[in-house]
Amino acid sequence: MTYCVGLRLKKGLVFMSDTRTNAGVDNVSVFRKMASWENPGERVVTLLTAGNLATTQSVISLLDERTKAPAERSPSILEVPTMFQVARLVGDSLKDVIQNNADTGQTADSSFNATVIVGGQIATSEPTLFMVYPEGNFIESSCDTPFFQIGETKYGKPILVRAYDQEMDFGDAVKLLMVSFDSTIKANLSVGLPLDLQIYDKDSLRISYQKRIDSDNEYYQLISNGWGQALKEAFLSLPDYTL
């Protein structure tokens, strides 16, 4: 499993992903699930991936190869003019990789599946987020649904739903994501540290901030320990049920 979140704020975009991959509980590894391409001053595109690791690595390699071989006829995500077309490219690559593997005789065709969050900004258009499905189609974030989660989404959703605010600043957004990830990590062995964090400041057209957060990270420890206590106090502040 995996847990990745992309948040769209008034101030820009915030991405966080875990790094645990597993085939069963006895085969656990660390892999980065966040990939970025930038052409500073012109565009930034960030991908978060969940699902079959061979599929997601293939998709990222394919997209990456195209950016490095501009002579090839197929367009690259550093060239297409809109984020919508970036999402389409990602969707097409994803669908192709899944179908290529499914054709080899494997019957459980869902086992090669993957889901992708892609976000970024190109030139003067607004920053945006898309969620791309294994079938290659995708949806765009909106005011009503300003964030996307993929992977093990359930444990960390209640706090996102309650505390997200599109006006929040990046410091608050990172805090929110840390709480959401910590709740998930505490509940599901298939989501694990370290975490990758990336922040995109609207209209900067370059990656604004990147950080790998491991178990030694002081802020993560502060949140992980402090949230339990804060939650208990919140719970105690509510009136008791009278039988």
Add this chain to the structure above:
Amino acid sequence: MTYCVGLRLKKGLVFMSDTRTNAGVDNVSVFRKMASWENPGERVVTLLTAGNLATTQSVISLLDERTKAPAERSPSILEVPTMFQVARLVGDSLKDVIQNNADTGQTADSSFNATVIVGGQIATSEPTLFMVYPEGNFIESSCDTPFFQIGETKYGKPILVRAYDQEMDFGDAVKLLMVSFDSTIKANLSVGLPLDLQIYDKDSLRISYQKRIDSDNEYYQLISNGWGQALKEAFLSLPDYTL
């Protein structure tokens, strides 16, 4: 889907279940998922069920029939001497019902599956909780795992893990369950009001308290609205991330 929780406390047992059943999103009904048998002064047994409704109703009817026809050779849950044997009876009934339906030619044998939480106290033995699987086998609660959830368990788990305390009194326990159910109801359409609540006071050997909580319930509304606010304040109380 469904959401049911059974809590084991020092003071006794607390059970809560939702009442929504659905076949797709366009076929929604209200059914009670909590069943109890008592022989006041001697034993109380309570069942919470999740899964295929035809299966769970069948299991409850079978168990109930046996208590009313004591002439039958098979033992009833009002007669067996221990909670362990109650769990075995429930497991056997569950396995039989699932297998009988699966034999009719339906290939998706998992579609008749169901899971059951059974708890109670018999005479001088300790009150206890079991979780019974579709295969008929079961596990018993312990100090390390003092509560069981079935159905849509993920959204409501983080608060249970953080705020549960075996020393808590019944008022606190009901508050905890309300928060856990409210988080789930807000996130998943297949879990819905009204809720059924039952409390068993240790060594009383009778059902101590029963209540159906619907959307008009003042305490539920207080928790549902108050928890969002309390959670936001808890979130604000933590230090911000410094970029």
